[in-house]
Amino acid sequence: MISWKNLDTLAAYGKLAAEARVNLADAMSGEGGAARVAKYSVPMAGGLSYNFAAKAVDDAILADLQALADEAQLTEKYGALLDGEIINTGEKRRVLHQLTRGQQGGSVVVDGVDKRAFYVAQQKKAADFAAKVHSGEIANAAGEKFTTVVQIGIGGSDLGPRAMYLALEQWAKQQGTLKMEARFISNVDPDDAASVLKSIDVAHALFVLVSKSGTTLETLTNEAFVKDALKGAGLDPSKHMVAVTSETSPLAKSSDYLAAFFMDDFIGGRYSSTSCVGGAVLSLAFGADVFARFLDGAAKADATAKNADILKNPALLDALIGVYERNVLGWPATAVLPYSQALSRFPAHLQQLDMESNGKSVNRFGEPVNYVTGPVIFGEPGTNGQHSFYQLLHQGTDIIPLQFVGFRENQAGMDVDIQGSTSQQKLCANVAAQIMAFACGKADENPNKAFAGGRPSSIIVGDQLTPEALGALLSHFENKVMFQGFCWNVNSFDQEGVQLGKVLAKRVLAHDTDGALKAYSDLLNI
């Protein structure tokens, strides 16, 4: 029987909080450090591994974390989610995004529909559509192939799919499997759509309109913007546009679209990259076979996340270490630092995934919690960040835990040997160096040149960022965030915090304001 309890009511949390702290600089020095790198590594799906040697944990703390996982019933709760129980209690919804990539729990039937079969059918529909676009069977009015796909969506309909596209664009070019270039329009700022439209050939562009409800103001506005541009170019918008939406949305049956692909209320926007929200644009860009490989990596990582042993479940372990850093050690933020240019927007996706899921102050019963929940998440690719904000990470007054990601091989297959090493070797050398610089620091008689060390990091390492590796990486963080949500006893699947702004914006546009809201409206000439 699952019971939902606040973190600070758990005996294992009390024991964890009382456990002796690890002196990371000492632990990572000398041969003991090398032994930790060998020992504190967990295999992941997609050929990746999660190495946590440079985290401020030891066997005693790991035992406490295992006890916490057990007492908080984290994998049982994950199992209940996989079985389709109503885990999103606030909105009384199941949480089914994992079914878009596999069947990890029992079959989930809602209103007579097997949900796994439903998601697979939608994928198949998108795959068939993409194949027809690639073959030219579906073409523009002049009978010419579409060459560009433009996703119109915001939030989860933008950040995840965009990050995934960028993650595989160079890989696909190198593999010869880039079928269409993808672009993205998200912001209601008209300069966003204008910029994208000016940079493409609209006559050969296919637009993917993504809105689960069919009512997202930014997305409908940008749809109208794009339709104006298509009409202005003498084109029929309905021949250039598909919809990704729910079956009950106003977009579902509209003749305004060449096709519609469906998701439903059981897939939250920030967890929707493996649904048709990501599937349509990624299948069009790379081909459905590449998208299937991405799903496969995610499914394997989901399976790994079922393991109750934290040393065999990297998402669970990562989650628990994060809770330890946040609640026991009191650190307010986490930086995500991929040493891969292809992951340039992956931190922005994780920022939504994590902060929107766990940035909550009440538990799943609506009661205020007495502890901090989700941290601030930010990051940029290395080595760029080294020449930017790493100064604060090394020598600032706050400790910021770090999450590195690195690959042994690049994607594009182009490199150059300078000063005896390739760019790829330099990239990898830098991430290795940074981990040690953060962990161990360096004494110096000039305090301004001294590094205190004791700044923890983990690294996810793989051979190359392939579709499978990307799927595993995505799933890892989704599951990590959900496990942390279980620890904090919050509902990671609603986002009531976005509602008030929407309501007030409507009042501003209706000129139904007074006081300071009217004053700001006047200031902005609305």
Add this chain to the structure above:
Amino acid sequence: MISWKNLDTLAAYGKLAAEARVNLADAMSGEGGAARVAKYSVPMAGGLSYNFAAKAVDDAILADLQALADEAQLTEKYGALLDGEIINTGEKRRVLHQLTRGQQGGSVVVDGVDKRAFYVAQQKKAADFAAKVHSGEIANAAGEKFTTVVQIGIGGSDLGPRAMYLALEQWAKQQGTLKMEARFISNVDPDDAASVLKSIDVAHALFVLVSKSGTTLETLTNEAFVKDALKGAGLDPSKHMVAVTSETSPLAKSSDYLAAFFMDDFIGGRYSSTSCVGGAVLSLAFGADVFARFLDGAAKADATAKNADILKNPALLDALIGVYERNVLGWPATAVLPYSQALSRFPAHLQQLDMESNGKSVNRFGEPVNYVTGPVIFGEPGTNGQHSFYQLLHQGTDIIPLQFVGFRENQAGMDVDIQGSTSQQKLCANVAAQIMAFACGKADENPNKAFAGGRPSSIIVGDQLTPEALGALLSHFENKVMFQGFCWNVNSFDQEGVQLGKVLAKRVLAHDTDGALKAYSDLLNI
């Protein structure tokens, strides 16, 4: 006489810390809120204004902040910097980036050279060069005009210039003054350069190599990468490349470049956007007259920053409010939220500017400080962020102060009217709504739908993001960061925290490692 003292030794800081807190939700409610919006506004250069009505301050706190500014001699220190005193004490250097855009203090002569005249001469050289490129007098081997400019640089040689280019790209297109499209290569990850090179026509591309020292490993590696590509296309690299560097660098007199434009050790990378580091690429992209307008906006903001009255000096006021939030109220991060797609990478620039300048644990004498210094800085454009991390900002357990930026008009001049309002109106309505939602919150009998409010923000507002407005915005944040550095008594102009990683990376590449560093090197197959 200037004296450098730690923040916690100042009487005014003690008074500030003891001052009664403001209940922001109450203060911003009703007609009192409207009065604050009208009253708590300071004009800025470039037609902008800084409105701090939704910050948790009142007249008593403002008086304390003024006293703190006076006791800490903030504008005197700024004046000393403008006069060319050795403000970067750790590296024993002057701090002269303001001289690239104006003469705010006395003339600064170093080794017989008037530095203002020197920077102006370099700008003139870059302007003349750009004009010849635009006219075709300087062209490729086939006598054809260059159409694309590609900046090769990292950190300050990348983030600022890239953010400034993106900020004006759509404006320039709309004005008909976009002379060349700009691209940027920064990361040592070879996939970065490969991606850019695959997306351009190298035969018509001019590369701007930016490295002050002429020894930045990433930049020299990417230069070699680009030269390989040019040679591979049968082109002479020396006819496609210019250098921005110091006069003493190995790049300065090389025949490998069509031209060299100079900066010097008195301009830190993160403060170099108005030097030739930004000037070459921006003059090539937009024309030197546009760059001059950008400099003019920055110069006017620099002049404003000399005012000792905090209510007439928005950079100083912004800095002091930030110190109050960081040190008295104890908030660990600040979000920068521009409601302008053109400012999509402005937060990344500010992240470097702020975190690299003030992420320090020792004061300018090398003594540890007993208080927190620079916060984590992150951000994304609105309305995108609303559909992402704003959930945590509204309902998370930590309070994150917010810095909004908004403009009444868009840049591209394209818009669409949907549901009775334009996209631009929707954009502006949203920022007004967010400010009030954060400040006042909303009671609800369902705690999950309740907003506590009391989450402070400021907004910088302008008519349009023009070159002048952008220059003023850039200068505002540079001066804000420097004023905060003075408050914290840190040296905002060095970055010793980046050194250790460089040293260790060299050891990895030389296979001169043991212990955990060797283990990580093996893990990454170096």
